[in-house]
Amino acid sequence: MDKINIGIIGCGHWGPNFIRNFSQIKGVSVKYACDLNPDRLSHIKGLYPQIDTTRDYLQILKDPKIGAVVISTPAVTHFRLAKEALERNKHVLVEKPITSDVDSAAKLVRIAGRYKRILMVGHTFKFNSGINKLRGLIRSGKIGRVYYIYSRRTNLGPIRRDIGAAGDLATHDISVFNYLLDKSPLSVSARGQNYLGHELEDVSFITLSFPGKVLAHMHVSWLDPKKVREIVVVGSKRMIIFDDLNPDAPISIYDKKVMRKKFRQDYDSFKEFQMIIHSGKVDTPKIKMEEPLKRECLHFVECIRKDRTPLTDGRDGLEVLKVLAAIQDSLSRNGAEVLLKE
Ligand SMILES: NC(=O)c1ccc[n+]([C@@H]2O[C@H](COP(=O)([O-])OP(=O)(O)OC[C@H]3O[C@@H](n4cnc5c(N)ncnc54)[C@H](O)[C@@H]3O)[C@@H](O)[C@H]2O)c1
Incomplete structure (x- = not known):
């Protein structure tokens, strides 16, 4: 079983919960944590010294060893970050709402289809x-x-x-x-x-x-x-x-x-x-x-491994956004x- 290397973008209030959950999943390694705010990165480094921290999300997207990213930043940034990640062949788990407007959400669904990547939305409930x-x-x-x-x-x-x-x-x-x-x-x-x-x-x-x-x-x-x-x-x-x-x-x-x-x-x-x-x-x-987020993270990993459509895929995120x-x-x-x- 190949290891899945993950990068977490956005380590504010919610992002650290992804780091904690993915760190506990067998066969998954959280390689990077990214945030614009250096204080958040020092906080993460204190808890997880083995994780590389960066303020530049491109460092994660350019790393060929990274198979998937989690985007836990404010909604207005979701489209740009998710689009770039999919276009660099990363599977994406993006927090809710999928994007801030319906057109960009529909675009994201199309891009995920074109690159044959998993696009999952964090509809935790x-x-x-x-x-x-x-x-x-x-x-x-x-x-x-x-x-x-x-x-x-x-x-x-x-x-x-x-x-x-x-x-x-x-x-x-x-x-x-x-x-x-x-x-x-x-x-x-x-x-x-x-x-x-x-x-x-x-x-x-x-x-x-x-x-x-x-x-x-x-x-x-x-x-x-x-x-x-x-x-x-x-x-x-x-x-x-x-x-x-x-x-x-x-x-x-x-x-x-x-x-x-x-x-x-x-x-x-x-x-x-x-x-x-x-x-x-x-x-x-x-x-x-x-913990619902634990089940969500496990589901994301399972969808990547078995090439399954997530329960909360991009289309589901788009329906909610409409x-x-x-x-x-x-x-x-x-x-x-x-x-x-x-
Ligand atoms: N599913 C849930 O139950 C649940 C719960 C809380 C939040 N959320 C979602 O999670 C997302 C984040 O929410 P939050 O409460 O953690 O917000 P937050 O404002 O506490 O944290 C967001 C972090 O993203 C960072 N950031 C912004 N732009 C960035 C960029 N380009 N690159 C790297 N880092 C960047 C900010 O510096 C900040 O630390 C939102 O979409 C929110 O809706 C979901």
């Missing part, structure tokens, strides 16, 4: 055991027909300057909703506001319509008193809450529903319905939780409904 359990429950029919779904992703910070709260946070929820429902939305409508004195919004309230009358909503904010990472799915037979901040019991299945029963008003016809509320027990299934672009369009037009499909 698809590697989250709780989300996979939730998806399994929906697909099994256990919760009945999905009526509606909503998420809350709030906290005080971290505040970004390169993208707004929707671009940063809702990207996760779009990826998760598409994955849970196996569909992408038909339309979106979003309102947001910037309070902290920059151009992009700090909070957004986003409504999405999915096929089959499934209504969805996302509340994202980095200006909120409480850290919440929650998804609620309301179905005709059961209701589920996914709480990413509760690793011991991330999924709670509520045996709750409203039944419509016809009731006989006279002997010849059924005219009225009676709403009967059923409230049973709450089930918290045991879920073997593993929804995000529609959200941003709606935000700029005060909540106007933006259609994604006829």
Whole structure:
């Protein structure tokens, strides 16, 4: 088994998590860590003396021994870095969102195809055991027909300057909703506001319509008193809450529903319905939780070794970005409904 040599570009808040995870994978060697900020590089050198550090990403891309790179820099830089890496025959794992606009994301997908390289996007939640359990429950029919779904992703910070709260946070929820429902939305409508004195919004309230009358909503904010990472799915037979901040019991299945029963008003016809509320027990299934990023890194390596299409490939990243672009369009037009499909 040939060793895969990896370079990590971007060692800010998130990049070191890639270094840690890839360093623990058999047959993988993290050769380089790159950042423009020398302080970040000294930090990495202190933790991993064997890794070469550089401020110049081209040093990594020019090294023929490097087979793959991870791009964990701000979104505005993703396209240029990923394009150059693919064109130098490196497999690429780029953080979300894949790029900052739909055209460049589509270009990246084409370039990856032309160079026959793996292009994977860091939609981490698809590697989250709780989300996979939730998806399994929906697909099994256990919760009945999905009526509606909503998420809350709030906290005080971290505040970004390169993208707004929707671009940063809702990207996760779009990826998760598409994955849970196996569909992408038909339309979106979003309102947001910037309070902290920059151009992009700090909070957004986003409504999405999915096929089959499934209504969805996302509340994202980095200006909120409480850290919440929650998804609620309301179905005709059961209701589920996914709480990413509760690793011991991330999924709670509520045996709750409203039944419509016809009731006989006279002997010849059924005219009225009676709403009967059923409230049973709450089930918290045991879920073997593993760090989602570890599973994501292992998946990237497996796709390289076996020449497989990643679960979160460039096309998947592009689909998410199309929804995000529609959200941003709606935000700029005060909540106007933006259609994604006829
Ligand atoms: N999947 C997840 O759960 C998750 C979580 C956090 C962040 N992210 C994503 O990871 C990416 C990075 O986020 P972050 O929070 O670490 O940001 P950050 O600002 O903390 O770090 C980014 C780093 O990239 C460096 N950088 C910028 N341009 C560079 C270049 N040309 N060459 C080398 N280094 C460069 C900066 O100096 C900085 O240290 C973003 O795309 C973000 O959306 C994903």
